[in-house]
Amino acid sequence: MPGTITFLSRVSSEFGHLDEVLRSQLAPLPSAVIKTPTDLEGYDAGLTTLDKLWDFIKNADAVIHVVGVELGSQPPQSMIDELLARHAELKAWLNQKSLACAGWTYTQWEVFLALFRRHQCGGGRPLIFVVAQEVSDPPDPILPGSEREMPASPSQGHLDTLVGLNVHANISFRNDGELLTSLMRSEFGALVHSESQAAVISLTDLVSALRGSGSARALLSWPQRTTNDERGRWLARPELNQIVDAVVTEPHGVILLLGVPGSGKSALLARFAEVCSRQDLLVVPIKADRISEEVCDEHSLARELGLPAATDLATSVRRLAFDRKVVVLVDQLDALAGMVVQKPARLRLLMQLIHDLCGDQ
Structure with a gap:
């Protein structure tokens, strides 16, 4: 293979800087291609954003899904309706998994599109890495039933939905260095290194x-x-x-x-x-x-x-x-x-x- 294609799924306002961080990390491996939501700009202007995301993700060998505090913005319902009308198999898969996509943000759609693609391929690829940021100073625990019960954050609800699909946060990090170290020690590191050692052609x-x-x-x-x-x-x-x-x-x-x-x-x-x-x-x-x-x-x-x-x-x-x-x-x-x-x-x-x-x- 001439290399690997990795899609970095993240909320731009929170983790947009990781685009260049990851690209710099993989610079010695020219066969490792990183694509992010920013690359959607100027790509096939006739497609909706969700269709562009699907085009990127269905061709990816790996998807890194970074979860922090924010979940990002939501696509309009008309865009979701168009996507599901064009992809009946996706709609059937969502129904089979009892997944209600109303209210999903673009970043949430990215990981579920990756899961659907893996379903299409019968498992294997794309490899999916759910990366959760650790809270540096967690608040004091509040007992259930007390007057001030801690509400679940939107990102925690998202992670819980993924756990229900047997997809767990397999990497946690507190800073960029920890994230890169954990990624390169995971199956992702093995993937990009093994592919770069294969016949690489510019x-x-x-x-x-x-x-x-x-x-x-x-x-x-x-x-x-x-x-x-x-x-x-x-x-x-x-x-x-x-x-x-x-x-x-x-x-x-x-x-x-x-x-x-x-x-x-x-x-x-x-x-x-x-x-x-x-x-x-x-x-x-x-x-x-x-x-x-x-x-x-x-x-x-x-x-x-x-x-x-x-x-x-x-x-x-x-x-x-x-x-x-x-x-x-x-x-x-x-x-x-x-x-x-x-x-x-x-x-x-x-x-x-x-x-x-x-x-x-």
Whole structure:
């Protein structure tokens, strides 16, 4: 894998400074990517804040949820209704767990979205670390039934809800130093260190590798004109503008291009790749029929596409998509379908890649 993605869930007014504290701590591990609610600014303006949070969290390997005194601000009910209308599985999970989301703040939503994502993935990732700040000078205890009974704080009620889901505050801290020490001694430290020791490739090298493989060059260089000389011309197709509009306006999705053999699908994709580059969209081109028949697993597919064998392709693309929109073009899937009985691995791996990138879309 090229690294880990960690989402830091916290109330900005209380723990916003931890963004840079954690990034500084992980600076020696360039493969460890930290994302925070601040990074939502400018990310896919067409999405609501809750949908942006879901986009970040569903791609995270770990979520650090810091709980202090404050819980932060609440999203409007209309935004919650939109989220649940788009994600029926999330709504069903909340009902199954008897979780009433009315009144949840953005920070509370973050940890419950992480728990839902782990449910989708069948456990494992994302790893979730609930970090609770210790009160430096706790008040004198007040006995139940006395005239002055201590009310439970909102954050304590939140922690109690998590405990009901068997999610406990596994780290407590009194200052930033304790927090960092505890995190790096926990499973989180093991995660970021183990991933950094795997094959690490910089984002710049990653882009070059993905666009420089034989499969990518075959798609990008596919003839677009009727002939290869000056007399050749491009046959304008309305589908090109339709695809461009969908990619530019929609935050994410899947587009299926259909056509009989020889109708110009590959030429259209090659031209589309040029248009994307002019729109500052990052294109990852894959010409499926140019992938070696020897490809049999994720490691050999990574090598075929010019990446280190230990690199996870879906995670690589998600890392790139944090900074700019990425368009993955897969051409000639139908050619592999015709050989699925004899050589099923290539088609299976590419379909799995599409599924991994799409998530629940």
